[in-house]
Amino acid sequence: MITFSEIETTTKRASKAAGFSWGVAEEIGKSIRSLELFGLPGIINLNQYLKKIKKKHPAKITKIEKENKTDDKELCPIYSGVAFLDRCLELEKLKSLKFYNVNYPLLMLPFISRASEIMSKKILVQFDNSNFLLNFDKSIFSKNIEKQTQSKAKVVNIEFIENKNSFSEQDWKELYKLSEETFVDESDDLKKTAAGAGLTDND
Amino acid sequence: MSKINIKLRDPNEVMKLSRLGSFHQSKLSFLRSFIREFKDWEYKRNIFKLDKGGYGVAVYSFEKNKRNYSLICFSQYINPNERSDRVIATKWDTAFVLHDGAPTQEDINRLKENVPKQEIGRMSYKELTLSRANKSVRVFDHVVNSLSEGKQPDRNLLNKVGYLYRTTAVYGSGKFGLADRFRIKNRKEVYGPFRLEMMLVYLVRQFTFDQVNHIAKNKNPDKAVQLDENIARSLGIGNSTGLGMAPFIVNHPTLLHKWIYSREKALKEIRSIKVVNNDEFIFFKNCLTKSKAIIGTWLTDSEYQNKKINSLKSDLIKFDKFIEKDCSIKIKYLWNTIYLWVEKNLNEECVEYIVSMMMEPYDKIIDPLINNMSSEEERYFSIPGHRKISELKIILEKKYQSIIKINFKEKNSITNFWFISKNKEEPRVANRYEEQGAELEQPLAIARDIKQLYERILKTNQSKTVADFLLNNDDLRHVVRRAFITDQFPYSEIQDNTIGASLMPIDMLRLKLSFFGAVKFDPRSDKWLRINMYQGAPLSHELKNSDDTWIYNSLN
Numbered sequence: 001m002i003t004f005s006e007i008e009t010t011t012k013r014a015s016k017a018a019g020f021s022w023g024v025a026e027e028i029g030k031s032i033r034s035l036e037l038f039g040l041p042g043i044i045n046l047n048q049y050l051k052k053i054k055k056k057h058p059a060k061i062t063k064i065e066k067e068n069k070t071d072d073k074e075l076c077p078i079y080s081g082v083a084f085l086d087r088c089l090e091l092e093k094l095k096s097l098k099f100y101n102v103n104y105p106l107l108m109l110p111f112i113s114r115a116s117e118i119m120s121k122k123i124l125v126q127f128d129n130s131n132f133l134l135n136f137d138k139s140i141f142s143k144n145i146e147k148q149t150q151s152k153a154k155v156v157n158i159e160f161i162e163n164k165n166s167f168s169e170q171d172w173k174e175l176y177k178l179s180e181e182t183f184v185d186e187s188d189d190l191k192k193t194a195a196g197a198g199l200t201d202n203d
Numbered sequence: 204m205s206k207i208n209i210k211l212r213d214p215n216e217v218m219k220l221s222r223l224g225s226f227h228q229s230k231l232s233f234l235r236s237f238i239r240e241f242k243d244w245e246y247k248r249n250i251f252k253l254d255k256g257g258y259g260v261a262v263y264s265f266e267k268n269k270r271n272y273s274l275i276c277f278s279q280y281i282n283p284n285e286r287s288d289r290v291i292a293t294k295w296d297t298a299f300v301l302h303d304g305a306p307t308q309e310d311i312n313r314l315k316e317n318v319p320k321q322e323i324g325r326m327s328y329k330e331l332t333l334s335r336a337n338k339s340v341r342v343f344d345h346v347v348n349s350l351s352e353g354k355q356p357d358r359n360l361l362n363k364v365g366y367l368y369r370t371t372a373v374y375g376s377g378k379f380g381l382a383d384r385f386r387i388k389n390r391k392e393v394y395g396p397f398r399l400e401m402m403l404v405y406l407v408r409q410f411t412f413d414q415v416n417h418i419a420k421n422k423n424p425d426k427a428v429q430l431d432e433n434i435a436r437s438l439g440i441g442n443s444t445g446l447g448m449a450p451f452i453v454n455h456p457t458l459l460h461k462w463i464y465s466r467e468k469a470l471k472e473i474r475s476i477k478v479v480n481n482d483e484f485i486f487f488k489n490c491l492t493k494s495k496a497i498i499g500t501w502l503t504d505s506e507y508q509n510k511k512i513n514s515l516k517s518d519l520i521k522f523d524k525f526i527e528k529d530c531s532i533k534i535k536y537l538w539n540t541i542y543l544w545v546e547k548n549l550n551e552e553c554v555e556y557i558v559s560m561m562m563e564p565y566d567k568i569i570d571p572l573i574n575n576m577s578s579e580e581e582r583y584f585s586i587p588g589h590r591k592i593s594e595l596k597i598i599l600e601k602k603y604q605s606i607i608k609i610n611f612k613e614k615n616s617i618t619n620f621w622f623i624s625k626n627k628e629e630p631r632v633a634n635r636y637e638e639q640g641a642e643l644e645q646p647l648a649i650a651r652d653i654k655q656l657y658e659r660i661l662k663t664n665q666s667k668t669v670a671d672f673l674l675n676n677d678d679l680r681h682v683v684r685r686a687f688i689t690d691q692f693p694y695s696e697i698q699d700n701t702i703g704a705s706l707m708p709i710d711m712l713r714l715k716l717s718f719f720g721a722v723k724f725d726p727r728s729d730k731w732l733r734i735n736m737y738q739g740a741p742l743s744h745e746l747k748n749s750d751d752t753w754i755y756n757s758l759n
Contacts, residue, residue, distance in 0.1 A: 003380060006377055
């Protein structure tokens with residue numbers, strides 16, 4: 001079995017050889033390692049993508065807005081992902097973003113996943129029928145991945161999920177009530193000697 | 204005297220290559236912390252199936268609380284003309300792997316097919332570290348012959364070499380299929396860096412003793428004697444180390460910081476001790492006396508190293524006089540007085556030697572630092588893109604003061620380049636004006652690239668964010684990341700030019716090897732050196748009662 005350390009080193013070197021700078025290649029190495037750790041097909045997608053751009057290196061993204069598209073060009077998942085990651089804190093206010101015509105969209109995921117950790121927010125990513133819930137770079141919950149590689153997504157939707165409970169008030173109350181059964185009733189004497197007792201708080 | 208405020212030493216001075224290349228082993232060294240951690244584990248020789256010539260399989264283990272680490276040794280005959288310490292070698296006298304748990308026969312069979320092949324073999328996640336070693340034929344044969352004739356070997360010869368076997372690489376952390384670090388990083392016993400590599404080398408040392416005894420006994424069953432334990436104890440394991448270590452310390456900045464910071468924090472705390480008691484001072488002086496006796500066995504043909512050794516010897520004479528004449532425990536902040544004198548009057552080689560010695564009496568200061576000498580680089584990998592260019596400029600001016608003064612337009616400043624060799628995938632350094640391949644340079648010219656970054660941001664709108672800057676300057680992304688790491692971890696960066704004409708790559712190797720606990724630095728060129736590990740270390744059956752100053756016992 002190829003180890004994660006080997007995956008990181010080799011994908012970094014391969015990405016440099018494919019024309020990315022060392023700094024971006026380092027990001028790619030970490031990202032593919034991360035995808036594979038999460039059980040997603042990073043190696044296959046990167047290999048296909050690097051073959052695709054062998055003859056013509058993709059254009060760099062020059063800015064990130066709510067809607068990102070170019071008239072006749074395809075977006076590079078690496079440059080889009082890196083740019084997204086670098087400015088994730090300022091993008092938060094947009095609540096959601098769209099990237100159009102993204103090559104090998106799965107390769108964007110690890111950058112957004114790292115952004116989720118930096119922002120302390122879950123992020124939902126959707127392209128075509130595939131959905132990914134990115135949880136603070138700790139896990140990726142995925143649904144409807146139709147095939148291992150997807151060479152292009154017409155639209156990649158990114159939505160920042162507000163920090164809110166995933167359960168009802170009622171569920172919480174019921175569980176809390178049950179947890180109370182681990183508590184012990186305190187006697188009056190003990191209450192008198194607990195922290196802060198017997199002192200004036202106006203001294 | 205009121206309390207004095209001792210500061211950590213300035214990274215701009217400590218992280219110079221000449222200083223880092225003067226570091227010596229200390230109580231913080233990984234060999235020593237390994238023995239402290241594992242001394243109460245149960246050691247066993249589980250399998251020893253060698254033929255009369257000493258070829259076959261052996262298994263050794265450490266076990267505690269149901270955790271087991273097993274070294275599997277494969278020894279084979281090789282033709283003398285196939286024996287090479289170069290990393291490009293393909294056959295070795297012995298090959299070793301550290302297995303996680305007790306190996307089954309199936310594991311041993313699998314590993315027998317792979318371990319002797321080293322880089323072209325494949326290990327599994329159940330294996331932790333991998334190595335190989337060649338005999339020091341002259342010493343090995345002499346020891347076997349002497350023992351088989353009922354005599355102990357010549358101590359003078361053994362002291363000159365110091366080992367029976369020399370390893371030529373010790374691999375770990377996901378290489379060649381070995382377990383990735385994350386699989387074991389939460390085990391308390393391996394918190395210290397390179398702990399399993401240190402375990403492998405320790406057990407290899409024991410195998411070398413068992414093997415010579417075994418061969419001698421088979422050669423002459425009636426007359427053979429066992430290797431005297433005092434002699435065995437004074438032998439270590441040799442190692443030939445090349446440039447592979449140099450990129451490691453550049454590519455693991457926060458780890459480097461943790462190592463150096465631990466040393467600096469120890470020094471700061473020791474210098475801050477107001478009253479030094481008599482036991483502590485005597486302990487220091489005893490270690491110094493024993494250690495000085497060993498310097499005479501540091502033999503090398505390297506002019507560079509001999510200059511350093513001679514400088515150390517003459518400085519130690521001055522130091523002895525100073526200690527005798529001017530030092531007493533009546534002096535408040537005695538260690539600080541000593542340190543200030545040493546820094547003012549002695550060369551770097553001796554300054555760092557004394558710094559190591561000053562740690563000896565202080566378990567209570569050193570022990571808590573040991574578990575803080577590992578790092579998870581990925582935690583500090585992300586670039587804070589929201590920060591302003593003006594902030595990055597301040598970081599560069601503050602943290603890279605001397606580097607941004609280097610003129611990289613001069614040919615001598617960029618003479619060398621680092622690359623990965625195609626035939627062995629190993630790091631190499633070469634002269635860019637004489638060799639081909641500079642266009643494939645590795646990102647290890649940190650000083651040059653930091654200077655370029657500085658020049659570029661001087662021309663950039665200072666209110667821009669780093670994220671905006673990187674959109675058009677991603678060729679410098681790797682050093683932008685480093686600058687922010689260095690801002691948090693001041694000892695993470697070598698404050699020198701690693702591609703200049705005057706570069707001595709062995710300074711980078713020595714830095715790392717000193718933290719390993721290696722001694723007897725013997726540079727064979729400016730790019731590789733031989734060292735010795737575990738000379739003087741307790742034998743396996745002595746571990747439980749061993750004390751931490753074993754490193755100074757190698758002449759006993």
